[in-house]
Amino acid sequence: MDSASQTFRDAADLLTRGESHRVWSLIVTIFGDMAQGAGDAISGAALARLVGLMGIRPEAMRVALHRLRKDGWIDSRREGRGSLHWLTPFGRRRSAEASPRIYERVRSLPGTWHLLLSGGADGTGRAQLEAAVLTGDYLPIGTQALLGPGPLPGDLHGLLGADITRFQVPGWLRDQVCPAEVVALYNGFEADLGAVAAILDRGPPLGALETAAIRLLCVHSWRRLLFRHPDLPDVFFPDNWPGPVCRARFCDLIERLPAPGLDRLEAPA
Amino acid sequence: MDSASQTFRDAADLLTRGESHRVWSLIVTIFGDMAQGAGDAISGAALARLVGLMGIRPEAMRVALHRLRKDGWIDSRREGRGSLHWLTPFGRRRSAEASPRIYERVRSLPGTWHLLLSGGADGTGRAQLEAAVLTGDYLPIGTQALLGPGPLPGDLHGLLGADITRFQVPGWLRDQVCPAEVVALYNGFEADLGAVAAILDRGPPLGALETAAIRLLCVHSWRRLLFRHPDLPDVFFPDNWPGPVCRARFCDLIERLPAPGLDRLEAPA
Structure with missing residues (x-):
């Protein structure tokens, strides 16, 4: 992380706020965002560079990969002097299930x-x-x-x-679905997204790997926030719930931070 | 009741089975079946002849009418040496609400x-x-x-x-909606309706007032049976529930027993 740009460090600090992400969960985010397709794989070296930018040591990454292999999410094989990692069919299915919830600009939910x-x-x-x-x-x-x-x-x-086919949702249930502390987390994340956008506006352009790392920190924070409450129509959320606004800001920001191709990831500047 | 025909007595015995109907409830059935329209009225004399055929004494009728007036169902006025009785707007509304449930050949219920x-x-x-x-x-x-x-x-x-818009109803709820003893009452009533039809087939034709009285005993027993369970789609009832069959038999029978016009009721043979 010492070699990272100031812009990157400012943005990454905002998105981690000193908090250490669970490494295995972050790796699920990485594969889900960048290598969800059949045949997609990431080398151990590229993965180490990426999580290294986020302040994670190689040993922590290896422990997390071991756990993800044991849980059936990740498969690996030796490749020359290093190794190659990819999502199992189970991991791909789970990632595909979560993707609409994470990436849709306007959350589409079933009518029934x-x-x-x-x-x-x-x-x-x-x-x-x-x-x-x-x-x-x-x-x-x-x-x-x-x-x-x-x-x-x-x-x-x-x-x-x-x-x-139709609901009428009382206040007590809306408070149960999304308690005040989760509303507060949404408001905080919305402010963070705005601050990250301002940092990116000011600074020189990020390199491909730094862009990917900021993107992944955004996706990971957003994913963690989403899983604090059930996936329900807006009518189930409190009146002051900033969910739809926050979702739009998140989508705006990651459009500015495209995922690099896997070949680009393997051959960093 | 002494002057009643044997056919009438046999049919009436089957429909009362020695049980004394609540007189006020029977009078609600009578007005609902014969005098539900605005302006419809029945004289005290005609009413006494009708309930007399069903084994009810004039004093019991007067007590019931008093209660029904107090509860807002019935209004009365003196008319010559007798009196005239009719449903209040409240009574007409309640009767109209209950009528589809009682008289529809195939029970139509809301889709939502x-x-x-x-x-x-x-x-x-x-x-x-x-x-x-x-x-x-x-x-x-x-x-x-x-x-x-x-x-x-x-x-x-x-x-x-x-x-x-759609239900799937488990056994425990169907047993709650229509317990075994109510299913048994349905089976008993279905048998009684068949037996009454057989009596009517065998005997000489009934007079107008006797026809009305048998009709009213049928309607009253059916109404009491219906109000032993909530009014729900068939999917809420036990598999062996004879409701639809019983309803068809009831409709067949009262088609054979038309209500006399109110003028006919006032001028008995």
């Missing part, structure tokens, strides 16, 4: 949603409800109901199911 | 339904939910949810609301 309800007091269907929550696609509402995207699944395992 | 949900564990909206139940239009599901006909009302008083 569904509710699953258990029987309530006597506990009918409580276990089935809890099993459905574990899939991660559902928003729990109280103890008796789950809200999920799309139409009803085929097998409801004894729960009451209903396809929904 | 809505769910109201409270916040669950922390009790958010529990009081609002309980207030909505009291309107009688809602089916409670557990402690947290209510299902109602038509689209969402304008003001949800802080509840989560959802318009529903």
